[in-house]
Amino acid sequence: MKVSVILCFFFAFYANPLLAQEKDSLTIALDEAVVTGTRIERQKNKIAASISTISRETIDRSGEINVLPLLTYQVPGFLLNDRSITGFGIGPGSGGNISIRGISGTPNNRVLVLIDGQPQFMGIFAHPIADAYSASDIERVEVQRGAASVLYGSNAMGGAINLITRKGTDEGWNGSVNVGYGSFRTFMGNAHVSFNQGKFHSMVAINRNSTTGFRNDAEDSFENTTGYLKMGYAISPGLSLSGDMQLADATYFQPGPTVAPLETDKREYLRGRAALSLRNDWGNVSGALLYFHNFGEHTFQTGFSSTDQNQGITFYQNLSVLPNQILTIGIDYKRYGGKAFNETLPPPARVGLGTQFTIHETDLYLQAQQELGEKISFNAGLRRVSNSQYGQKLLPGFGFAYRIKQNFTLKASSSKAFRSPSIVDLFLFPTSNESLRPEELWSHEAGFQTLILDNKLSLEMMAFMAKGSNLIQINPMITPSIGSNSGSFLNKGLESQFRFKTAESLQVIFNYAYVDVDENILFAPKHNLSLQTDLQLSKFSIVPSIQHISGLRNSLTETDKNENYTLINLKSMYSISHKINIYITGKNLLNTSYQLEKGFPMPGINVMTGIHLKF
Structure with a gap:
């Protein structure tokens, strides 16, 4: 009841005075172009998959130093295990777990993170490193909700988050600086400089975030520095070459659960990434040749250390041979693995x-997209996986979009997804099992998207069902206990999004997702509701937001109660000039006490103020 009253208050207070704006005000378009869901830029209302988009403008206005937290208010059903004031860390008890449609993992290895369409995950544990995704480096985010393995391969069971890197767009030198300071001695700062001249573009960025932490019972400080460089050259009108690289260097202290806090557990890691891309667009033939290399070095005070690598090559071409048809043919090659150490463990526990260890995987895939007249779009795809550890697997997918009217589209799709066993599943520690098979999932969804009120209000609703099998679990009934493909789940639910935009002075985005899970699954709330309003009044703007979570399992112990909580955040900004903005942000203004993971409390009220400069 409290949440309903708050929602009504925000919408009535901010929306009503502006509902009578003139019809020529800024409106929403359903035909937005996206590249995720296909390997070619396509109108969103012609793609069967459910895709959420986040623009550079939204990233800028969020003030977040990391791109993942702002998805909470932009993507229906998205949940992030945001452990502290800033930073996520790695290893057991860290943050950064991502859940879409109730599908996650511990560590998070069932939602795939991509950078420019190339998979990003740690070579040993197969999960993304959340602290590496700096907002200053990203031009746009596209999130495919639901199975995405036909195009992107392993780990895309719950969905795929495609981070499209940023490059300079204006001629000459341009740049910005953003600095903020707040509660618990928290510092967030970033700067970027870009230079464009003719066919050449370049950009460099540096980010720094740190905090002394908020836990009184244990050390939980965090610091992270990232650097990013991108350069590119247009060889010809239809051919371009670009390369980028990134480093993330972090040090933090793992505090442990409140029932057993750790006095000192220092952890350090260095993550790096480099990529090259050669892209072609010759009308009826377009595509890319992509290369990526990821690496990491991790050192824990407890004695654990590791080095890992993940390299790959992707080549695909989009062919328009027949009228109103696009055929995508692609090949992916990945080589991932690493080495881990821990001399403090007794010899029986040092397995592997x-x-x-290294695993090779070569995938071939084909996707066909066919337009039937002006209203119907079909797509069908197939991926063939060849893995050096477990052999082969076939993954089909198909769907359609039916544009009943110009501003009303029906969508439906079914697709199979999978997750390959990771190095730790197969080879490390006594629970490992070299005979493990891939986890599997069938995802089905159907719904609609439409525009009403003179294109000021967009509505999207999708019903979904995801059935997983062969999940890798530790079977306590077997002695010694080892991993086995014994798990399964059935998630079903509904997700919806309402976007209201009138002129440039008001934007409202409301998300609600319901997920019914038949197992005790972490990070899968039954009800996930969020509301964010962006109100611009002359030089002053205010951005209030609400998140309500209920039915969240934060512990695998069945007797523990579900977590329910409501958060209110508020950000205010003032434009001194078109190049200078000052801001103040308050989070968890209700001082709500809650835990996304049992034993790890989240911070109470915290405030940050700062300045953003452009030049």
Whole structure:
């Protein structure tokens, strides 16, 4: 009841005075172009998959130093295990777990993070490193909700988050600086400089975030520095070459759960990424040749250390041979693995430690997209996986979009997704099992998207069902306990999004997702509701937001109660000039006490103020 009253208050207070804006005000378009869901830029209302988009403008106005937290208010059903004031960390008890449609993992290895369409995950544990995704480096985010393995391969069971990197767009030198300071001695700062001249573009960025932490019972400080460089050259009107690289260097202290806080547990890690891309667009033939290399070095005070690598090559071409048809043919090659050490463990527990493990995977895929007249779009795809550890697997997918009217589209799709066993599943520690098969999932969804009120209000609703099998679990009934493909789940639910935009002075985005899970699954709330309003009044703007979560399992112990909580945040900005903005942000203004993971409390009220300069 409290949440309903708050929602009504925000919408009535901010929306009503502006509902009578003139019809020529800024409106929403359903035909927005996206590249995720296909390997070619396509109108969103012609793609069967459910895709959410986040623009550079939204990233800028969020003030977030990391791109993942702002997805909470932009993507229906998205949940992030945001452990502290800033930073996520790695290893057991860290943050950064992502859940879409109730599908996650511990560590998070069932939602795939991509950078420019290339998979990003740690070579040993197969999960993304959340602290590496700096907002200053990203031009746009596209999130495919639901299975995405036909195009992107392993780990895309719950969905795929495609981070499209930023490059300079204006001629000459341009740049910005953003600095903020707040509660618990928290510092967030970033700067970027870009230079464009003719066919050449370049950009460099640096980010720094740190905090002394908020826990009184344990050390939980965090610091992270990232650097980013991108350069590119247009060889010809239809051919371009670009390369980018990134480093993230972090040090933090793992506090442990409140029932057993850790006095000192220092953890350090260095993550790096480099990529090259050669892209072609010759009308009826377009595509890319992509190369990526990821690496990491991790050192824990407890004695654990590791090095890992993940390299790959992607080549695909989009062919328009027949009228109103696009055929995408692609090949992906990945090589991932690493080596882990821990001399503090007793010898029986050192299974696989000190040995370099490597897995090779080569995938072929085909996707066809066919237009039937002006209203119907069909797509069908197939991926064939060849893995050096477990052999082969076939993944089909198909769907359609039916544009009943110009501003009303029906969508439906079914697709199979999978997750390959990771190095730790197969080879490390006594629970490992070299005979493990891939986890599997069938995803089905149907719904609609439409525009009403003179294109000021967009509505999107999708019903979904995801059935997973062969999940890798530790079977306590077997002695010694080892991993086995014994798990399954059935998630079903509904997700919806309402976007209201009138002129440039008001934007409202409301998300609600309901997920019914038949197992005790972490990070899968039954009800996930969020509301964010962006109100611009002359030089002053205010951005209030609400998030309500209920039915969240934060512990695998069945007797523990579900977590329910409501958060209110508020950000205010003032434009001193078109190049200078000052801001103040308050989070968890209700001082709500809650835990996304049992034993790890979240911070109470915290405030940050700062300045953003452009030049």
